[in-house]
Amino acid sequence: MNDKLLVETAVLAGEIMLISGAEIFRVEDTIDHILRKAGRNTAEAIVFSTGIFASLNDPSIEAITVARRVTVRNTNLNRVYLVNDVSRKLCADLMTVEEAFERLKEIRKTVQFHKRLKDMGYMGVAVFFTLLLGGNARDCMAAAVTGAVLAAAMEISQKIRLNDFCANAFCAFLIALTTLFLEKWGLSGIKSDIIIIGAIMPLVPGVIFTTAIRDTLNGDYASGTARIVEAVVIALAVAAGVGAGMGLYQWLAGGYFIW
Amino acid sequence: MVIQTVGAFFAVISFSLILELPKKYLVLSGTIGAVGWLLYLFVQAAAGSVIAAAFLSTLLVALFSHIAARVCKAPVTVFLVAGILPSVPGASIYRSVSYVISNDPVLSSHYLVETLQVSGAIAMAIFIMDSLFRLGKKK
Numbered sequence: 001m002n003d004k005l006l007v008e009t010a011v012l013a014g015e016i017m018l019i020s021g022a023e024i025f026r027v028e029d030t031i032d033h034i035l036r037k038a039g040r041n042t043a044e045a046i047v048f049s050t051g052i053f054a055s056l057n058d059p060s061i062e063a064i065t066v067a068r069r070v071t072v073r074n075t076n077l078n079r080v081y082l083v084n085d086v087s088r089k090l091c092a093d094l095m096t097v098e099e100a101f102e103r104l105k106e107i108r109k110t111v112q113f114h115k116r117l118k119d120m121g122y123m124g125v126a127v128f129f130t131l132l133l134g135g136n137a138r139d140c141m142a143a144a145v146t147g148a149v150l151a152a153a154m155e156i157s158q159k160i161r162l163n164d165f166c167a168n169a170f171c172a173f174l175i176a177l178t179t180l181f182l183e184k185w186g187l188s189g190i191k192s193d194i195i196i197i198g199a200i201m202p203l204v205p206g207v208i209f210t211t212a213i214r215d216t217l218n219g220d221y222a223s224g225t226a227r228i229v230e231a232v233v234i235a236l237a238v239a240a241g242v243g244a245g246m247g248l249y250q251w252l253a254g255g256y257f258i259w
Numbered sequence: 260m261v262i263q264t265v266g267a268f269f270a271v272i273s274f275s276l277i278l279e280l281p282k283k284y285l286v287l288s289g290t291i292g293a294v295g296w297l298l299y300l301f302v303q304a305a306a307g308s309v310i311a312a313a314f315l316s317t318l319l320v321a322l323f324s325h326i327a328a329r330v331c332k333a334p335v336t337v338f339l340v341a342g343i344l345p346s347v348p349g350a351s352i353y354r355s356v357s358y359v360i361s362n363d364p365v366l367s368s369h370y371l372v373e374t375l376q377v378s379g380a381i382a383m384a385i386f387i388m389d390s391l392f393r394l395g396k397k398k
Contacts, residue, residue, distance in 0.1 A: 080336060112279050113279060118276055207340045213385055238352065242353060
């Protein structure tokens with residue numbers, strides 16, 4: 001068996017999973033399983049939220065060690081699922097290492113849903129969350145507008161490569177401003193608070209938080225705390241954005257607030 | 260309550276689109292989320308506590324996610340992440356900020372504490388289920 005390719009495959013699988021938002025123990029587990037297929041004495045994998053080290057060693061070969069730095073993060077559960085599937089098949093000998101490597105390269109680029117559909121997703125979250133929190137038809141209409149603004153803001157911040165903190169704050173800012181002005185001019189009497197809550201839901205770091213908890217409680221403290229801090233920073237950005245939006249509205253609307 | 264549960268179902272599915280959940284599990288994860296939210300509403304009505312509601316509903320969502328993951332041979336995260344979305348304390352974060360803006364530090368810190376408590380409750384619930392399902396499993 002080609003050890004080098006096996007290590008490459010293992011690290012690639014780990015990299016895709018890590019970028020797509022899998023927990024650390026799952027990434028380590030996957031790499032471990034693939035490396036163990038080589039049947040060498042030592043097969044170790046160390047994974048942090050920012051990088052991967054994998055090593056394969058045996059008296060009969062020269063040690064192979066691969067390090068990979070991971071900077072981007074882009075939640076994509078479909079890729080986690082597909083990589084998991086590949087590693088399962090590889091370990092059950094239903095797939096050769098070469099096939100697995102090719103398949104992983106494909107997986108790295110798979111996108112299931114078109115961008116427009118994801119925009120619909122943002123609108124959907126806003127609308128249905130408003131419904132879930134007890135909004136009526138008018139509230140949902142306003143939420144659809146706010147959701148569309150959110151989707152547009154996301155696209156803009158991606159285009160101008162805004163960093164995460166600023167992007168989240170910017171989106172939250174626009175959400176608050178849009179909703180409050182809708183309440184003032186277009187649809188008076190809508191419940192602006194639940195519409196804002198619904199619209200910021202895609203920004204609130206629920207996924208990172210969940211992963212952080214599972215990492216921490218699995219004993220991966222370095223990654224767990226890193227992700228908890230990430231979640232706190234995002235939550236602060238969203239709070240700052242909403243706060244700024246409401247403050248600006250208050251100032252523009254003449255210094256009084258009706259809640 | 261029915262409308263809210265339907266809302267939860269579609270909210271979770273919309274969120275799943277953003278997270279790129281595998282297509283064939285969209286409906287399943289939406290159902291898990293909706294059932295979780297139904298329990299949340301019941302507990303909130305019965306006990307009057309957001310924290311207990313978040314804890315129990317997350318416990319249920321985590322249980323279903325683990326079962327679904329084993330049946331479908333897919334990672335637990337796939338179902339868990341979208342399912343707990345409705346209980347995530349977005350509302351508490353928002354209220355905390357909005358009371359800062361309207362100069363009410365008492366209510367603001369009340370909601371800040373609530374945010375932390377709800378997050379903690381969700382974390383505990385996920386942890387308990389994880390531990391239960393790992394019992395007796397060899398490394």
